[in-house]
Amino acid sequence: MTRSGRHEEEPRLPVLLEAVLNVGSELELRSTLQHIVDSAAELCSARYAALGVVDPERVLLTELFTAGLTDEERAAIPRLPDVRSGVLGVVLHTARPLLLEDLSEDPRAVGFPPGHPRMRSFLGVPIRVHKEVFGNLYLTEKRGGGPFTGGDLALLRVLASQAGMAIGNARLYETARRRERWIEGAAAVTTTLLAGKPAADALMCVAERARLLADAAAGVVLQPTPEGGMEIVAASTPGDPGDLVGTAIAPGSPVLEQLLGGEPVFIDDSATDPRMTTHVRERFGPSMMLPLQSGGQLIGTLALPRSRGGPAYDAVDRLLASQFASQAALALVLADAQHDREQLAVYEDRDRIARDLHDLVVQRLFATEMMLESTRRRAANAPSGDTVGDELGRAVDELDSTIQEVRTAIFALQQPPTDAPTTFRGRVMRETGGAAVLLGFQPSVHFAGAVDALVPEPVAAELLTALRGALAAAHRRSEVGSIEVVVDATAERVRLTVTDDGRTDPGTRGTTVTWESAL
Structure with a gap:
């Protein structure tokens, strides 16, 4: 220079x-x-x-x-x-x-x-x-x-x-910093999922957290359909997800083979890429579609599309998002397994209580009732004016009522503890379905009238209590082979009729119990 x-x-x-x-x-x-x-x-x-x-x-x-x-x-x-x-x-x-x-x-x-x-x-x-x-x-x-x-x-x-x-x-x-955010996000998702969220809430949690971490326009979770395609079952967007939920990728789509095979798909522009076939693709640009897969089990796909004209995902984005998807899939599997274990523990505990009530309490009460009944018959020959027979009769009736209430409790314990139906018709079917576990057969059920619309909640609760009692009483009778339940509702009243073919006294078969309430 x-x-x-x-x-x-x-x-x-x-x-x-x-x-x-x-x-x-x-x-x-x-x-x-x-x-x-x-x-x-x-x-x-x-x-x-x-x-x-x-x-x-x-x-x-x-x-x-x-x-x-x-x-x-x-x-x-x-x-x-x-x-x-x-x-x-x-x-x-x-x-x-x-x-x-x-x-x-x-x-x-x-x-x-x-x-x-x-x-x-x-x-x-x-x-x-x-x-x-x-x-x-x-x-x-x-x-x-x-x-x-x-x-x-x-x-x-x-x-x-x-x-x-x-x-x-x-x-x-x-x-x-990005890795730290994704790790914190994955930990938060795992904590939330293991807290016992319902399945739909768990998928939404994964979609929303991933959208925020990836700075995406939307976070969606797709799951395989019986027809061989994939359908969006959860969607998170800054505004209204609109018609995203329910959008399906039809069988035969170019990206479907990779997704069902558990391979990630990276797209530069969803709106122009010929592999994208859904009607919502026009609103999105760069996208990642990541398998939610754990232990060889494909739960679904996590898709993170950005807006049209948005920045492309770089190699770091792809790596961190893929690791998040793997962690989220594992958390979903663990949460599902934990839910199953908790359900099984509840079922086992309720079943144990029901067995104890049936095998110990009911048998002892029944034996005591028989002893009192025998004593009452002997007391029938007592001198006139002796009230021992009357008192024994009341004791027998009280034991009989207690046995019926215990049997009703046993039937209630046989019902699933969660996911109970909300309609009156569904609750009746649930009660009879639970009774089938102890009876060994399914009672037949018939409905007349718009029972779901006509029967208010207080009346429905009373009717279900009466139904449990009638089913428990039928189970106590010998040689029961069939039970018919009829619920008939009109604008003025609702009537419950329970008929069984069990033996009551020697030579007598069949019992009908009727319960009615004004509406």
Whole structure:
């Protein structure tokens, strides 16, 4: 460098040092990149400066940071420059600086989008993060009208080298923060699911948390359908999910084989990708479709589409989201298994109580009743006016009533403890279904009239109590082979009739119990 060249660079050295310090002081990646662009334009007296971030997998610019452009000028550029060809592609693929006096005369000057400012002088350098080319830093339109000099190139290379190290640190910091958020999200989902959420709430929890972590426009969970397709069963969006829930991917869809096979699917633009066939694809852009799979069991698929024109998912996004999906699938399986264990424990406990009541309490009460009945018959021959027989008769009646109430409790214990039906008709069917466990056969049930609409809750509760008592009494009779239950409702009254063919006294079969209430 000549003495005059050294004198020319000396005033810029403090600016360079200040720029390097500013670049190295930021850990947030976007702020770091904008500092690089602003510093480069100031150092080299460039009217315009830009830094393009490159996705190495697709050889595309994913973001462009600029200096010198107004918001209106940025809005007038419809797309990012093409780095697969042109002078930007030369800088990217050769990983070497490029200095041009007049860009318009170079045959390689292609790939710039419409609305891009007219440029003559050009200076571009690659930005490396370790051995990877992270992107391009380029300047255009040297102020004063002259070309960029070798001194400009030297300064820009120093800045690019420092920028590479700063970007590397910022990327590590950003990746660590993103990983921490995804890990916290997965832990929160696991905690929530293991707290005993219903299945529908559990799937919604996974969809909503994943949407927030991925900064997606929607988070949806799809599950396989009996026809061989997949259907959205849970959807989370910032607003109304609209017609997302119920949307199905038909059998034969190009993405279906991968999804059912447990393979992730990554899409650049849902609206234009031919593999996407649903009617909701038009509203979305980049998307990830991740299998919810644990131990070889496919629970469903987690889809995270972003809005049209949204940023593409990078490799870190894909990795962290895939790990989250695996963790969420494991949590769903564990939550389901825990629910089954809790249900089984409840069933076993209720069954044990029912057996104890039936085998011990009822038998002892029945034996006591027989002893009292025998005593009462002997007391019938007692002298006139003796009240022992009457008292024994009342004791027998009381024991008989107690036995019936205990049997009713046994029937109630045989009912499932959760997921009880809400309609009156369903509750009657539930009671008779539970009785079938002890009876050994299913009672027949007939309904007459609009029972669900006509019977109010207080009357329904009384009728169900009467039904339990009638079923328990029928079970106590010997040789019961069939029971018929009829519920007849009109606008004025509701009547319950329970008829069985059990033996009561020698030579007598069949009993009918009727319960009626005004409405």
